[in-house]
Amino acid sequence: MNSFFERRYVIAGIFITIIITLLARLFYIQIIDDRYALYASNNVRRQVIKYPSRGAILDRNGKILVQNQILYDITVIPKQVKPFDTIEFCKLLGIDKTTFYKQWTKAVKYSPNLSSIFEKQIPAETFASIRERLSEFPGFDSSPRYLRVYPDSVAAQFLGFIGEVTDRDIKRSNGYYHSGDYIGVTGVEKAYETVLKGQRGVENQMVDSRGRRKGSYANGMFDTAATPGQRLTSSLDIRIQRLGEKLMKDKVGSIVAIDPSTGEILCFISSPTYDPNLLVGRERGNNAAKLYNNPYSPMLIRPIQAYYPPGSSFKPLSALIALQEGIITPQTTYFCPHYYMAGNHRVNCEHFDGVTDLRKGIAMSCNTYFCNVFDRVMNAKGPKNTRNTFINWRDDVNKFGFGVKLDVDLPNERRGNVPTPLHYDKIFGESHWRSSTIISLAIGQGELLSTPLQMANVECTIANHGYYYRPHLIRAIGDKQISKAEYIQKNYVGIDSGYFEPVIDGMQQVVESGTAAAARIPGIVMCGKTGTAQNPHGKNHSIFVAFAPRDHPKIAIAVIVENAGFGATYAAPIASYIVEKYLKDTISKPRGEVEYIMNKNLLPDTLNYKIHGARKPLIKDSLKKLKEDSVARQRQMKSASRKNKKNTTNRFLAAQTIYKEDE
Amino acid sequence: MNNQRSFFSNIDWVTVFIYLALCTIGWFNIHAAVFDERHPGILDFETNYGKQFLFILIAMAVAIVILLLESRFITALSPAFYGITVFLLMLVLVVGRNVGGNQAWISLGGGFRLQPSEFAKFTTCLLLARYLSGPNIKITEFRSFLIGGAIIGFPMLLIMLQPDMGSTLVFMSFIFVLYREGLSPYFLIIGALFIALFVTAILFNPLHVIGVIVILSLLVIFLMRKNKRIVYTMVAGLAICVVFVLSVKFIYNNVLQPHQKVRIDIVLGIKKDLKGKGYNVNQSKIAIGSGKLWGKGYLHGTQTKYSFVPEQSTDFIFCTVGEEWGFAGSVVMLGLYLFLILRLIMIAERQRSPFSRIYAYGAASIIFFHVMINIGMTIGLVPVIGIPLPFVSYGGSSLLSFTILLFVLIKLDSNRMGIV
Structure with missing residues (x-):
């Protein structure tokens, strides 16, 4: 014991004060300030819209005029891929090695951590055999995609077609449609849009800091299932x-x-x-x-x-x-x-x-x-x-x-x-x-x-x-x-x-x-x-x-x-x-x-041909905008997530708005 | 001098218990922080949590070895230990591996790396104790002060060259030891004053700060005008302060590195760079803040596990504690540390030998400083400085050096009745 014995209290006092300061600050951010819990759930929560399948349209006797074909995309997350037999894999998908490497490089270039499409639009029959064996190749996965198919290729003008929504559609729908969604543009697809489109569902996923999926958020408590669109029976024979x-x-x-x-x-x-x-x-x-440029206007109903x-x-x-x-x-x-x-x-x-x-x-x-x-x-x-x-x-x-x-x-x-x-x-x-x-x-x-x-x-x-x-x-x-x-x-x-x-x-x-x-x-x-x-x-x-x-x-x-x-x-x-x-x-x-x-070919001379009393249909915005449906969509998602990767605040803010909407 | 029975009965089991508690807490939190579904087992040695368990075992083995050593051996060899670490600190500047901008590691092979700066704290503490406990050494004397300062300053300088700012700052904690041994309290006060001046000079216009200081000083001088000594001291102090404030901007802009500047800016709220430099602290605060009172539960934290918080198993390990165990967990953890530190002060004061006392204060100060900086950084009170949380952060070097630091003290304490 020397003469400075009393100083122990000063030192202990300083230590205690500082620890209490830390605790006070912790009390503030953990108990008082609610923002952080919100930010945290915004960080990990990503809402994925589940698209319902669009309703089919039948003729009066139940023959299918248009239905949805389910196709499968094979996706890959390069980082999760373990060494595997490439030859076997190529055989399974029915592609050659060059295609494989081309796709592989593309996927890696896009992102090693995020899922990208490896092979597109595989028909259900082919996919059945792939599905069984896909689990042998970790990192590869599949995702379904719905496309409109017309088995008899008839009644085109009656059925109409669907296209990506335009900005005007989005505005008019009060935010129901998002950019990249599909909407009936003409014909029955347009007239019965509300019935055909079904009800969208939402899945809340958890993602990590790089946007990788980590399971469902809150055990799916906030998820809603998608309701498929209703089937229409038309009067056509x-x-x-x-x-x-x-x-x-x-x-x-x-x-x-x-x-x-x-x-x-x-x-x-x-x-x-x-x-x-x-x-x-x-x-x-x-x-x-091409159809719009056709002098006989096949798009005219x-x-x-x-x-x-x-x-x-x-x-x-x-x-x-x-x-x-x-x-x-x-x-x-x-x-x-x-x-x-x-x-x-x-x-x-x-x-x-x-x-x-x-x-x-x-x-x-x-x-x-x-x-x-x-x-x-x-x-x-x-x-x-x-x-x-x-x-x-x-x-x-x-x-x-x-x-x-x-x-x-x-x-x-x-x-x-x-x-x-x-x-x-x-x-x-x-x-x-x-x-x-x-x-x-x-x-x-x-x-x-x-x-x-x-x-x-x-x-x-x-x-x-x-x-x-x-x-x-x-x-x-x-x-x-x-x-x-x-x-x-x-x-x-x-x-x-x-x-x-x-x-x-x-x-x-x-x-x-x-x-x-x-x-x-x-x-x-x-x-x-x-x-x-x-x-x-x-x-x-x-x-x-x-x-x-x-x-x-x-x-x-x-x-x-x-x-x-x-x-x-x-x-x-x-x-x-x-x-x-x-x-x-x-x-x-x-x-x-x-x-x-x-x-018998009775097509009039294209030079003299005029549609009597009718306007030529205008090219819809949606068609101008859209070059290829599925692919364009994919790319859009890509760019969005890429932005996110670099800019966490953006995601953060975006997620925040989603959260608010939910409330 | 000691038979085996008295040897174990003299051990301060409370400290040992806190040590074990902190190590265990650390291990489980590392498990939660970097939980990997492919390696769910906490004993999987491919993962950090598996490795940490290995480190804990090694550390405990080392602890037992220390307890079996002769106390005199430790005291006698302190200059040698110091010499070895100084040599390693020089070596690391030459052959060290650069990780994250710091040339602080020496590769040992097998994926293990040694960080000499972690051990330098311990050996400096030893040598300082050895020196100050020497006969006729009084820190109040200039010569002793200088030598004491050199013992602290030399490794500090070498670490600064790595450059590892966090570890360098840890050596500042010895000021508490020196204070306890008789250093003028003005050092503490002036130190605090300079920190305050530094912060205000950055936050406000230096000229305004000077104006305020001058007015306050003149007021004191006017009130104390009878006492010439105080007046002279005040005038001198005022002059130093003015010079300091004026030089702060220069130091800030030219001496500090850009990333350090930004970190200070962020703590002071000058900059809000949530996606860049401020990302760490913001995410760390989100993780801790989202824990609320009771936390999300073990392995249910999302922010750390999904790597929103960087360095989540090492420097930012406290985020996992805050997120998964909430405020309750934070209180328990800080309570354990406070209890440990106060216990060490108590131990220090019950020593007969000055060496043990000085060493105990050194150990307490080092641990305290780490806790303060590390947790302060995760909640945005202190600029981001990469130093580990004692016994809890992932890392063999850090765990081992803190274990040695602590168990040498326990060993010394168990001998407190004897003369060292």
Whole structure:
């Protein structure tokens, strides 16, 4: 003991003070300050979105139109790989050694610690054998991926396609979609997006400081499972859809068939079409660009977007209106001298029909007869009142669905055109126009424009003797039949059912002995009407509308073949094949005849080709943006995680926002 | 002099028990900090925790050897031990392996490395005790002070050349020993003052700091104007302070290395570089802070295990304690250290021989200094300085040197009745 004995207390005091300071600080950061616990969970927690599989779409008989194919990617984390037999591994994957080393170097270059794709899109059958043995190669793993596949490659425009979301989609969805997600861009994929997409799930993973997976966060307490999208059953019949597409090969046009008793669309053909599988996978961007550049616009959904003058197929409608107005009776006759003089304007009739009544007028498609009828209708209240009469007439036409949207369950439907009185006022001056000025409306020409869907819908109305059901394409979501009020409501067109019989008689004669006699189907009473729509850009469009059988009609159809001349030449036989196929599941006509039409190339000269009244579809942002779907996505994730690696704060902040959202 | 029975009965078992407790805690926390699923066993020698167990066994064997040695042997050979470590410290500058910027390790083969600076603390402590306990040596005398300072300063200088700033600073802890042996308390006060001035001069405009010092000093001088001695001392002190404050920026900018500067900046809150230089401390605070009161439980910590905290088994081992055992664990651990240190002071004061007393104070100071710097660094109170947490951090050299340090004292203490 020396004289400085007391100093022990000073020293001990200093030590104690400093230790207490440390404890106080620990108390602060461990007990008082809550931020650190939050930061810690943000550090290790990574939310991984579990994507549900998109719903499949079936035809009316349960045949698959589009489904998801599950493909497997083989992934690798280079750091976790142990020495293994490369030859054996290459054999397993079916690749050669050069490919192996190429992929290996790529993976190592990307990151030794993170998972990268080693081999892409292995079909399930091949993968089954790989899966068993994959565990022998530590570091290698697999991850499933869903792609849309179209086993029959049909109904492309009807189904539409999916693409990466655009910034606008993201904004509109209130943050539901993230960049890189897929969304229906057109067709059913768009219209039924909410049903098809399913419900996303979230998996909370734990990661280490380098982003390597370390297991599930909080034993999956905060995880949610993904709910797959619902299956849609469409009203299409794949048999006639496929047949129709074959028949329309190398032709421009459209076929729409509707079941008049329900409004269900049975076939929905837009030609030229494309293989929907082209818009899936790595080459999709290039393929889409090609399709958009195609002069015939295969991406146009012709049944609801292309405009055609109905031509003579309008005549039954014209007659019905006149009958309802009491202006003609079925027995009213006009003399056809091969032409009709509307003032100084001569409207030619293709044939010399002589004395013509309603039935004959329809059967022979007599222009003179219908010009006379139209003239009488327009002048019913005196020539001075033409404008008002026209307004009434226009309303009647609108009731049939011409010039208005039918609200089919597809996006971007167009309304067609029935000219307004204002339109004529502009050309001729107010009320300075008469029936003779607008006489071309009588034979479905002039400014009258309709979509193929509208034409088919008119046939439904005639088949039903005065009403139609709203045409629609999807009949069931999941296992539940769609029972919307709109779908069972009869839309009356304001024509008494009694007036239909004579018109239908005429239409039956069209097929039995009239303009479309070649389209007769043995054993089926089909009522139809040919049309030859004048085309200012080239050869006339061949049109045929029909329904069958006459009693209890099961199918109403409109066929338009552009630049194919008379309605009877191409449209009528095509319609007859489809109707027969639908009703009897066979075609009685000789195969050669059918094949002749199938192989006939009627594509108009690309230089002169113009889509009548329709805009060319705009290239969607999503397609511009996207070059290859799966690959692009992968790369994006890559770059994001690479950023994270260098910049921990970013991840930290990002994770923090996720956390907040959860709360 | 001693038979076997009295030999063991004189051992301070409390200290031994704390030692064993800390070693065990360390071992388990290393296991948790670098837990590897492929090697889950705590005895797997491929991993750090397996190796640490080996180190503990070796250390305990060494401890037993020390206890069997003659105390006189230790005292007599202290200059030789000192000489050997100084030689090794020079050697390491030539043949040493550079790890993380410090040329501090000598490769022993088999993956084991020796860190001479760890042992230098012990041998310096021994020689200092030997010197100061010599006849007629009074630290208050200038000559003794100088020689004592040289004993401390020489290895310090060699370590600074590695450059290992942490170990260098540890030698500062001997100031407590010197103080206990009669060094003027002004050294402590002035030391504290200079640290305070250094910090304020960095944080604030030096001219403002000088202004405040001058005003305060003038006030004291005015009040004490009767006492000429105080006035002169104050004036002289003031002049030194002014010069010091003015030179702080220069030292800071030119003498310190950039990474040291940044570390100081971060502690002082001048810089907030969470992804770069401040990453360690930020992550370390997150790990400790996320432990809350009771911690996440053994092996359930995420921040350390998933390597968000760097050096999680060595310098930042306390993060695992804080994360997995929470504030409760932190209190227990710091309590153990405080208890150990106070126990060592108690032991020191019960020694008859000045050598043992001085050595005991040296040991206590070294351990205390390590604890203060290491834990202070993990919670952002002290700049990041890489020194291990005694008995707990992973590492053979460190564990062995601390064991030797402690058990030499226990040996000396067991002989306290005899004259050394």
